[in-house]
Amino acid sequence: MAALVACGTRTEDRVTRRTAVEHGRAIYLDPRASPSTVNRFACVTCHVAEPRDDDGKLRPGAPLAGVLARPTYWHGQEDDALRAINACRIYFMGAQEPWSRGDEEAKALYAYLSGLPASGPPVAVPFTVVESAVDLPAGDRARGKVVFDTACSSCHGAKRTGEGRLTERAPKLPEQTLAEHTYLSPTDRRVVFVEKVRHGVFLGYSGTMPPFSREVMSDADLSALLAYLDLY
Amino acid sequence: MTGRATGRTSLGSMTRWLLSLCMLPALVAACPGTETREVPLYDPYVGPEVFPTRRAKLPAVVGDLGLVSNTGSDTITAIDVAQGKVLATVPVGKNPVDIDGTHHVAVDRGRGFAYAAFSYPPSTTATGPHASHGSSTRLGLVQKLRLEDLAVVGEVRVDPNPGDIVLSDDGKRLVVTHFDLARATSADAGTGDRRATIALIDPEKILAVGSPEPVKIAVCPAPHGVALSRPTGDVAYVSCYGADAIAVVDLTKPSATPTLVKLGGAAQAAPLPAIYGPYSAILSPSGAELVVASTESKDVRFLDVATRTFTNRVFDTKGAPFFPAWAPDESVLYVPTQLPDGVRVIDPKTGQSRSERAFTASECQRPHEAVLGTDPSTVWIVCEGDRKAPSVVLGLDRDTLATRVTFPVGVYPDRLILGRPR
Numbered sequence: 001m002a003a004l005v006a007c008g009t010r011t012e013d014r015v016t017r018r019t020a021v022e023h024g025r026a027i028y029l030d031p032r033a034s035p036s037t038v039n040r041f042a043c044v045t046c047h048v049a050e051p052r053d054d055d056g057k058l059r060p061g062a063p064l065a066g067v068l069a070r071p072t073y074w075h076g077q078e079d080d081a082l083r084a085i086n087a088c089r090i091y092f093m094g095a096q097e098p099w100s101r102g103d104e105e106a107k108a109l110y111a112y113l114s115g116l117p118a119s120g121p122p123v124a125v126p127f128t129v130v131e132s133a134v135d136l137p138a139g140d141r142a143r144g145k146v147v148f149d150t151a152c153s154s155c156h157g158a159k160r161t162g163e164g165r166l167t168e169r170a171p172k173l174p175e176q177t178l179a180e181h182t183y184l185s186p187t188d189r190r191v192v193f194v195e196k197v198r199h200g201v202f203l204g205y206s207g208t209m210p211p212f213s214r215e216v217m218s219d220a221d222l223s224a225l226l227a228y229l230d231l232y
Numbered sequence: 233m234t235g236r237a238t239g240r241t242s243l244g245s246m247t248r249w250l251l252s253l254c255m256l257p258a259l260v261a262a263c264p265g266t267e268t269r270e271v272p273l274y275d276p277y278v279g280p281e282v283f284p285t286r287r288a289k290l291p292a293v294v295g296d297l298g299l300v301s302n303t304g305s306d307t308i309t310a311i312d313v314a315q316g317k318v319l320a321t322v323p324v325g326k327n328p329v330d331i332d333g334t335h336h337v338a339v340d341r342g343r344g345f346a347y348a349a350f351s352y353p354p355s356t357t358a359t360g361p362h363a364s365h366g367s368s369t370r371l372g373l374v375q376k377l378r379l380e381d382l383a384v385v386g387e388v389r390v391d392p393n394p395g396d397i398v399l400s401d402d403g404k405r406l407v408v409t410h411f412d413l414a415r416a417t418s419a420d421a422g423t424g425d426r427r428a429t430i431a432l433i434d435p436e437k438i439l440a441v442g443s444p445e446p447v448k449i450a451v452c453p454a455p456h457g458v459a460l461s462r463p464t465g466d467v468a469y470v471s472c473y474g475a476d477a478i479a480v481v482d483l484t485k486p487s488a489t490p491t492l493v494k495l496g497g498a499a500q501a502a503p504l505p506a507i508y509g510p511y512s513a514i515l516s517p518s519g520a521e522l523v524v525a526s527t528e529s530k531d532v533r534f535l536d537v538a539t540r541t542f543t544n545r546v547f548d549t550k551g552a553p554f555f556p557a558w559a560p561d562e563s564v565l566y567v568p569t570q571l572p573d574g575v576r577v578i579d580p581k582t583g584q585s586r587s588e589r590a591f592t593a594s595e596c597q598r599p600h601e602a603v604l605g606t607d608p609s610t611v612w613i614v615c616e617g618d619r620k621a622p623s624v625v626l627g628l629d630r631d632t633l634a635t636r637v638t639f640p641v642g643v644y645p646d647r648l649i650l651g652r653p654r
Contacts, residue, residue, distance in 0.1 A: 010265060017274075020277040072323075075329075076323065077328045078323060079287055079323060080383070082283040098440075101281070108277055
């Protein structure tokens with residue numbers, strides 16, 4: 001366990017006992033909540049659990065404080081919190097198998113989530129899936145930069161260069177996505193961005209991106225994003 | 233995002249760590265400078281059951297328990313038939329956004345489980361440049377549901393496009409057909425085989441994780457309806473829509489070639505459309521005959537089970553017949569039809585119409601199935617509706633066909649299964 005890198009730069013492991021709650025928070029912060037070797041998403045990529053995690057980013061997932069008391073998740077398609085979590089792990093994080101209630105990771109995450117103070121009444125968080133991806137009018141470019149910086153850049157990196165992106169699997173925007181759809185008309189190529197934002201990995205698309213509901217990102221903000229990405 | 237260890241500390245790793253501690257003084261003496269890395273050792277969770285099920289248990293049902301699969305809303309509706317009450321409509325399926333396509337359901341009330349098949353639709357309701365990509369080739373799914381609250385307790389993958397799911401009377405064989413029209417119309421590149429399979433599943437082996445692969449039997453092009461011999465389901469009678477035939481499958485010998493019994497002499501010029509289009513196969517209460525409803529030729533005909541030949545009785549049903557129901561004494565058949573939408577009561581020996589009722593769109597759009605339960609005076613009709621809005625299950629007086637009760641259910645219901653009282 002004591003890892004000796006080289007004489008003069010020695011690393012010493014120090015084992016520290018931690019609680020199950022701390023274990024749960026570590027899981028929340030760690031992409032290894034999925035055993036997939038290519039996954040770079042953690043729970044915190046899409047959800048805020050505590051105020052200290054709120055860095056001003058626009059996250060597609062609902063806040064986690066109070067999550068266990070909500071009656072349903074995923075627009076009413078799940079009423080079991082563990083199944084809702086497993087949906088994230090499988091569709092976004094590349095896990096092949098769901099956690100069961102007996103898995104230590106699931107227990108630790110439950111310990112952490114159950115200790116978060118509820119931020120409101122136990123009601124389902126609205127999550128309207130926009131099924132019809134249609135062209136939108138150009139929005140405000142300045143607003144679009146804000147949308148890009150808060151909603152897109154943490155995974156896709158900087159506009160055009162992709163610098164700082166979370167994973168190379170996240171395309172550089174917009175060029176890489178445009179290049180993958182040269183067979184489409186300019187309008188349809190723009191609709192691809194609408195489709196990807198609204199559908200994510202679902203509804204006939206692929207990949208690992210989560211969808212942004214209308215409550216999280218309005219059509220006006222999406223229009224602004226399209227303008228900022230120079231898609232008109 | 234941080235990359236801390238998540239605490240998978242085992243006894244072996246602890247031992248190695250302690251051994252390394254013993255060696256540490258000598259190593260430290262040899263090297264100047266130390267960086268310390270924290271390795272967390274997490275305490276196990278101690279406390280109440282994690283993620284407790286909050287779904288309410290279904291109320292106790294004395295008579296028939298009805299379960300309705302709602303294809304368009306990924307839900308199952310539970311009904312207390314005798315009390316005339318909808319007990320609950322609960323979400324099922326795996327995908328939280330796409331339509332999983334809840335397609336038919338089977339029930340084993342004695343053991344306390346239901347089994348729902350999911351047929352991911354060939355195109356979604358969504359629009360967009362990618363919205364219709366490849367869905368028809370997505371694998372199907374069977375979920376095992378705990379009957380007390382319809383919570384998912386297990387699942388197993390099956391082939392694309394599950395068509396029907398039935399359970400043997402003894403509860404030991406679960407059979408799923410695969411209504412794979414895409415395969416039926418475009419010959420498989422490698423073998424030219426247009427046949428799809430039926431999946432043979434041991435219900436006890438449907439697990440939460442790691443269910444064994446079902447036994448698959450290649451049967452015929454686009455198999456849809458299936459009936460099992462009683463009580464153990466040794467033989468499956470499968471309506472082969474794409475072959476205009478009934479396949480007789482010996483489930484005790486999965487490697488044996490099924491026997492195909494053609495519906496008639498007319499020969500198909502191309503794989504599809506079918507000339508007859510046998511869609512459903514329902515065994516009579518005595519087990520002596522199989523009624524086969526064909527949606528293309530719009531008729532019902534009868535297979536003699538003993539001789540495995542069709543009788544000469546073929547009765548026009550005007551509209552396309554879907555899933556008929558036998559009266560317990562086999563004196564009549566209740567036949568739901570589409571275009572025109574209605575239900576006909578016919579004598580299975582003579583074809584004489586005893587009564588019939590046409591439905592308006594507001595009463596029952598696209599009647600899909602007729603079902604009889606323990607209530608001797610009611611026939612239940614599952615109405616698909618417009619496949620976009622919630623629809624209904626109607627309870628009709630068996631004699632007059634007047635509506636006695638209406639159950640609101642989900643979008644595009646396609647199966648009512650009745651769990652008989654234990």
